[in-house]
Amino acid sequence: MSEAAMPAAQHFHDLYRDHRGWLESWLRRRMSNGSDAADLSQDTFLRVLASSQRIAELQEPRAYLATVGKRLLANFYKRRSLEQAYLDALMLLPEECVPSPEQRWLLLEALQALDELLDGLPVAVRRAFLWSQLEGLGYAEIAERLQVSERTIKRYMAQAYEHCLLVEW
Known part of the structure; x- marks a missing residue:
């Protein structure tokens, strides 16, 4: 052959x-x-x-x-x-x-999936997105933490949302 x-x-x-x-x-x-x-x-x-x-x-x-x-x-x-x-x-x-061991496992899996989903985003964009989604911070608070303007935070959030929508699973 x-x-x-x-x-x-x-x-x-x-x-x-x-x-x-x-x-x-x-x-x-x-x-x-x-x-x-x-x-x-x-x-x-x-x-x-x-x-x-x-x-x-x-x-x-x-x-x-x-x-x-x-x-x-x-x-x-x-x-x-x-x-x-x-x-x-x-x-x-x-x-x-x-949490129970089963709940911990599920949470770790969810954290891993979230980490993979956000992989590739710049650190500041990731932080802004996570603070908004997980801690419920407003754009003004996030802007203060990152020492950037609210307009920049709006761009970061748009970038993060677009990334999440376009990522292939």
Whole structure:
């Protein structure tokens, strides 16, 4: 069978076989936990499988896998930081207000989804949007906190709303 006629599944299988060990080692050097590295390695290959990238056309498969892995690694640490901030906030609540483990899981998932939704927005725009939506602050209060004009806050909010409407899930 010619290279061009080889099915995509075989190309993926070959990529996985040839580079999984390398990728997992590469991730392990950047993480403190081998299990997390193994999970991220698998997630990387799942992303590659789900992508539109034609595996047979990869010139530098390790560079491509490292790029996908770096993105997943950044998301991993971002999520861990978000989870820790949430757990720190929970510790400040009176015991009767602390959510159940199921509620905590749902809240963490919602926080992660919100974080992903707002990813890519400038920090000031994110802050303005979150203060407005989560704390109920008015534009004047937000403008004072960010030390900008109310008109700028209106632009920020329009930018955030447009971003939320246009983001692909």
